[in-house]
Amino acid sequence: MKAVILAAGEGTRMRPLTSSRPKVMLPVANKPIIEYILESAISAGIEQFVIVTGYCSQVIEDYFRDGKKWGASIEYVQQEKARGTAHAIEQAKGHVDARFIVLNGDMMVSSKHLRDLIKSDKDTVLSVKRVENPSDYGIINIDNNLVTEIVEKPEKPDSNLANAGIYLFDEKIFQYISMTPPSSRGEIEITSTLEIMLNKGLEIGYRKINENWMDIGRPWDLLNANEIILDHVKEQCHGTVEPNATLHGRVSIGKGTIIRNGAYIVGPVIIGENCDIGPNCYIRPHTAIGNRVRIGNAVEIKNSIVMDSTNIGHLSYVGDSIIGTGCNFGAGTKVANLRHDGKNIKVTIKGQKIDSRRRKLGVIMGDNVHTAINTSINTGTIIASGQWTEPGEVVRFLKE
Ligand code: TTP
DSSP: OEEEEEEOOOOGGGTTTTSSSOGGGSEETTEEHHHHHHHHHHHTTOOEEEEEEBTBHHHHHHHHTTSGGGTOEEEEEEOSSOOOHHHHHHTTTTSSOSEEEEEETTEEEOHHHHHHHHTOOSSSEEEEEEOSOGGGSEEEEEETTEEEEEEESOSSOSOOEEEEEEEEEETHHHHHHTTOOOOTTSOOOHHHHHHHHHHTTOOOEEEEOOSOEEEOOSHHHHHHHHHHHHTTOOOEEOSEEOTTOEEESOEEEOTTOEEOTTOEEESSEEEOSSOEEOSSOEEOSSEEEOSSOEEEETOEEESOEEOTTOEEEESOEEESOEEOTTOEEOTTOEEOOBOTTOOOOEEEETTEEEEOSOSBOOEEEOTTOEEOTTOEEOTTEEEOTTOBOOTTOEEOSEEO
8 A cells, every 4th residue: 555645845834944845854863753654554564655745855865765764655745735635635636546635744653553544444544643632633523433523713612623634535535636626724634625526425434533633833842852852862873972071861963063071961862973062061951962063161051952063062952942054152042941930931933922831942943043242042032044144133923
């Protein structure tokens, strides 16, 4: 059986992290989100993939190429414009067999669930996950082992089973996709297609996900996923650790990386290749540092994702933050990650203040940002790619 992975969306809610890459290529514990899905599907026995690409498609193709490195074969189809999930699936027509699975490229799921899904005897099956905040999801109502209704983000949900973005289809789906009109947000959505099928009396089955499932839509979801994945990181060292550096717990160190004296690292932490860490820095749990990163003297960093080729050279604090590629922190740059009143941190996403449901959240920084000395960054601030700050500047909420 083949799997279709939907990876054409930009991930507008992730801006500015998606300024040079699609959402599915954002790193969690130093690997793109989509790689976890691919690996789960491969463990479930799937060897052939169709990846639907669009926004920044080259980034995906350059990384996965023909898939051989993963023991799989990957074909790419283009969705010219992100016109919706059903429209994305339609691009795979002619590239799949009679039965196939579809996976959103921006979530994580276990191979066990995929193995169970593949075994289903129904032609159309949705994966559902019990969630605490059903109003944020497409909610599935059920009766007698069948789906009866799909309601997008209901104000008063009748169930807490969310559509997990993982489906089993047969070729009939293309016929119903071609009948699907654009939704109120102008997209040809697979949930609208499924509603048409329900109205026509077709049976849609569902399968509950009993293991971990993560939907990664907003920047802080990356931090939540990073924490969960790093909890299973393997302790390994392919670099050099100077004799007076201290490593506690599980720390993974990549090839060509040097950990200098006085560095104090408490795992779970992953550090990529060719990094220069220390002397005298403090790296705390749940931190993922990409390749060619410099973390210098008197820098403390915790629970953060730092992407490739970024320098945090001296006297800085970075907590609960996501830092893009090629950034440079001036000496003394500090990131606030906790409000005085301890309330949840809100972030402005597409012009709206959204509760991140996190008490601790620092900065979401795009690529190639340069902060000048003594820059102070407030909680939940977004800094657009390519921005520079003035010495002593205080950055609040949004810098574009
Ligand atoms: P969404 O999260 O609904 O959309 P998005 O990735 O564009 O993100 P945002 O809402 O922040 O702009 O997409 C779910 C999955 O489907 C995701 O893996 C991207 C993929 N997708 C496509 O491949 N084509 C599309 O036209 C759309 C809308 C999504």
